[in-house]
Amino acid sequence: MRLDPDDSAKVATAIRAAEAGTDGEISTIVAPSSDSYTDIVLQWALIAGLFPLAISAAWPNLLLWTLAPLTGWEAPSLRLLLSLLVVKCIILFLIARFVIGLPAVRMALTPGGTKERRVRARALMLFRAGTEQRTLSKTGVLLYLSLAERRAEIVADAAIHAKAPQEVWGEAMTALVEAMRDNRPGDGMAAAVERIGAVLAQHFPYTGTDPNEMPDRLIEL
The missing domain is CATH 3.10.310.50 (Diaminopimelate Epimerase; Chain A, domain 1)
Incomplete structure (x- = not known):
């Protein structure tokens, strides 16, 4: 308008x-x-960024299945599991930050x-x-x-x-x-x-x- x-x-x-x-x-x-509603964008992006943690807590075997091609189906180390979770959270946060930052999406979610x-x-x-x-x-x-x-x-x-x-x-x-x-x-x-x-x-x-x-x-x- x-x-x-x-x-x-x-x-x-x-x-x-x-x-x-x-x-x-x-x-x-x-x-x-x-x-600018920047705080609204960050709130939704944070929720999206925490989504991998929630999924992994609900279905831990799903994370193991994701790592299977990299570990040769051997049990991955705790360090590798946590590192993968951190990377997933960061990637989803950045994607959500960009998408929700678009004016139409930002206003729709406010x-x-x-x-x-x-x-x-x-x-x-x-x-x-x-x-x-x-x-x-x-x-x-x-x-x-x-x-x-x-x-x-x-x-x-x-x-x-x-x-x-x-x-x-x-x-x-x-x-x-x-x-x-x-x-x-x-x-x-x-x-x-x-x-x-x-x-x-x-x-x-x-x-x-x-x-x-x-x-x-x-x-x-």
């Missing part, structure tokens, strides 16, 4: 239209992914809860760095989309959160998720921005006294 220049233009247009009716400010960020937590953490970090308390009235909202995880987050300044709890963003999230299912992330973000604007207009209507303090464009990381 990816966004093209037309998608960026759609989102920018939606931001300007939404902010025309509110003193609130909407920031939009899209990222290829929210984490638990949904892990993706959700890391997308949320990245959204909060970006919000605190670029949106939180960056407006005079403290009415900034961040719409964050992480493409690899196909997940999004909406984070709002304290002034907005006090009047519009997290539940009010349900329609915006639904619009975005439905468009993402059809591989239309740009349309989804534009629709979500429109609904965020409606919530802001209800609680923080346009007064003409609040300057435009955030960029009216889609930020791509």
Whole structure:
């Protein structure tokens, strides 16, 4: 899933239209992914690397059968048995590390809860760095989309959160998720921005006294 220049233009247009009716400010960020998930890759690779040990513990004769062509069917030494196990573990670990490191495989093997937590953490970090308390009235909202995880987050300044709890963003999230299912992330973000604007207009209507303090464009990381 990816966004093209037309998608960026759609989102920018939606931001300007939404902010025309509110003193609130909407920031939009899209990222290829929210984490490298290296720890997940290493966890699965370690499990694969330990697989020869589990097999040998369950069926020890299988290891002897593997060594038979090398030992002439004589009983192998303990050193040879252990060395073979170590080599098998290392080879399987390296193979698994490469295969699971492929983006599609890595994301497929990452638990949904892990993706959700890391997308949320990245959204909060970006919000605190670029949106939180960056407006005079403290009415900034961040719409964050992480493409690899196909997940999004909406984070709002304290002034907005006090009047519009997290539940009010349900329609915006639904619009975005439905468009993402059809591989239309740009349309989804534009629709979500429109609904965020409606919530802001209800609680923080346009007064003409609040300057435009955030960029009216889609930020791509």
